[in-house]
Amino acid sequence: MKALVLEDIGKLEYKEVETSEPKKGEALVRVMAAGICGSDIPRAYRDGAHNMPLIIGHEFAGIVEKVGEGVSSDLTGKRVGVFPLIPCGCCGPCRNRQYEMCRSYSYLGSRRDGGFAQFVTVPVWNLIELPSNVSYEAVAMLEPMAVAVHAIRRIFDHQEISTDSCIAVCGLGTIGTLLVMFLLEKGYKNLLVIGNKEFQKKTMLDLGISGNNYCDSGKENAHDFIMEHTKENGADVFFECVGSNEVARLAVDCAAPAGSVCFVGNPHSDMTFEKNVYWKILRNQLRVTGTWNSSFLGADATDDDWHYVLSRLESGSIHPEKLITQRFKLDEIYKGFEIMRDKTEDYVKVMCVMDLS
Ligand SMILES: [Zn+2]
Ligand SMILES: [Zn+2]
Structure with missing residues (x-):
């Protein structure tokens, strides 16, 4: 698959990499849209990610392409948003279901591979199924x-x-x-x-x-x-x-x-x-x-920040797409990084869209 890989600080490379296989409890998601977060700029150009090379990007949405062991095949083909934080499940905050304060989390796009790629593996717990009337671009903005x-x-x-x-x-x-x-x-x-x-x-x-x-x-x-x-x-x-x-x-x-x-x-x-x-x-x-991060309590929850936003997207009372100022395909998304780094253009949200027609 193609991906934008952070090889080292300041070195973003669009290249061919191996598509990973979904492990037990995971799904392989075909990415349809991925936003650049403000935090991706220092991550790419100043501080680096926790492990490199790494595919960055934690604001994305897509379709389940296939599932790993122990996951119902009914999930295949479903449109999904992705909560990027993978909690440890056993620390104090996790026991209180305050996963945003987990003491020992993993994170898509900063600690393990994220969304600026054609595919990404995601634990099924982190997926949120989407109503049919909500666009991938809007869902790629779920996290912010x-x-x-x-x-x-x-x-x-x-x-x-x-x-x-x-x-x-x-x-x-x-x-x-x-x-x-x-x-x-x-x-x-x-x-x-x-x-x-x-x-x-x-x-x-x-x-x-x-x-x-x-x-x-x-x-x-x-x-x-x-x-x-x-x-x-x-x-x-x-x-x-x-x-x-x-x-x-x-x-x-x-x-x-x-x-x-x-x-x-x-x-x-x-x-x-x-x-x-x-x-x-x-x-x-x-x-x-x-305040820190956001609350997500799993796909079946209702009273968390992610479902709060999704319900507003579904009812049409918010229109975050209006805030997308630039769109690029994956092979050119580095240009979006450069715009945000160099501030050469005004922007609110820069979006990577897989099929930009
Ligand atoms: Zn972010
Ligand atoms: Zn934890």
Whole structure:
């Protein structure tokens, strides 16, 4: 089969490799669409993967081509999405079915071969069957969408948030953008979104955010923007989707009394708070929450992030395909990596599509 192989740091090669056989409890999936994650860029060009050579890619969807020992052949031909984390099944978090915090997991596309290939072997537990009206491209975005939903549920599952609450989202990469999409889908209209690129503003307007509720932090003071819009009260919920010290501070500083802050962005550096900002966590009795990955409880579950997203895709209440900015076939997907590395074009989601017509 053909695959995009990370041979070594900075060395992505499109080449012929042997198709692996599904082992016991596994299925061989024919990949139909695979998205490039922001994390794939440092993985490919700076940090490398845990084992190399490795086929990277953890956001993908496809069709079951064949199954290994102990797996019902009924699965063959089924359209599937793939939860990329393979939990150990025996650590503390796994025993609580909080697989996203597994202490000893494997991972498709970073620890074992992933989706930028014609085929990939996947444990059957990780498959989620797809409704017929949902496209492979949309399903290839299940993983980042589930990550966004997980962040929302970290707040909303623990606290009553009325639909007129003010919710701020700062940082409009893929996850921040998807967060806004799911908040709008949930009926939250009073959103304040902060980006720093002209095309981010355009994306937000397309999603239904009014120009008044958008702040370009390169041109405007984000703190003043939030305080003015909330009559100096602050945001009831603040999603920090950048991972910078500056925005982490902004989030705490601009959260309303008894408000919540959710840290979503991976940190770029050490995080430090000035004393007067730190005070606000105490005096405003803020709920400060971290979020990581997404919840998946197996194909038959209903109450996990993956099924939450899939139900919205099936009902047509979200349209993530709108966020796909570039499409390439597998032999040219390296171009998508280069666009994201060099930032030569605006992008939200770059997608590898197997038959691009
Ligand atoms: Zn990812
Ligand atoms: Zn575990």
